Amino acid sequence: MDFKVNWKTGDKSLVVRSHDNTELVNDIFFAGCESAGAAVNVQMGKQTIQNIKNGAVKEVPFNFNMRCDGLKPDTKVPVKVYFEGNSQADGMLTLSNLGQPGVAAGVGISLVSDKGVKLPFDIARFVALVWNREVADGSVYRFTGSAKYTPTGGEMKPGKGDATMNFVLNYN
Structure with missing residues (x-):
């Protein structure tokens, strides 16, 4: 890149010349x-x-995979996740339908990663997904965790124990 600037004020002038090279690189991690x-x-x-009171319930494992397309071969990009759901605290x-007829009381669902970390319900405390394998034009990342019923305080009553949560993916 070459440029030249001329400044003129009255009978005085100043000329500035520059020569430099600039390289623009477009290096996209993935689509x-x-x-x-x-x-x-x-x-x-x-x-x-x-x-449940004795903590003698079995943990139920679960996992999910994320496919990230457009990666260059052997590129391991950090992919993170946090969760959304009806939660008073992480994990x-x-x-x-708590409080409705036929729904259990005094019970919640404890959720941890395979490393024992309580699942975060806030983006600031995300969990990194683990790179799993290469596939055509991308990579697969995996989350593995477990869930179990646990006391939440108050009187425990039998009933239905369903809950729903969503995961939110962050791959910036």
Whole structure:
């Protein structure tokens, strides 16, 4: 790039000349990411109040995959996730229709990653997804966690124990 600037004031003038090279590089990591599979339905099964009180309920594992397309081969881009749902704190999901007839009381669903980290319900505390494998024109990332019923305080009553949460993907 060459440029020349002339300034003239009265009988005085100033000439500035410059010569330089500029290289523009367009290096896009990927076109986008999307869920690689159907909605995850975690079957918690039936549990007794006594087992929930004693912490003797089994953890139910679950996972989901994200496919990120347009990646250059062997490029590992950090993909992060956080969750949205009816939650009072990270790692604890409130039951749907709480307080309605036929819905359990005094129980919530504890959620942790496979590393024991409580699932975050805020973008500021995201969890990194783990790179899983290369596929044509991209990569697959995986989240693995587990869920279990846990006491939330107050009197426990039997009933339906359903809950819903969404995951929000961040791959900036």
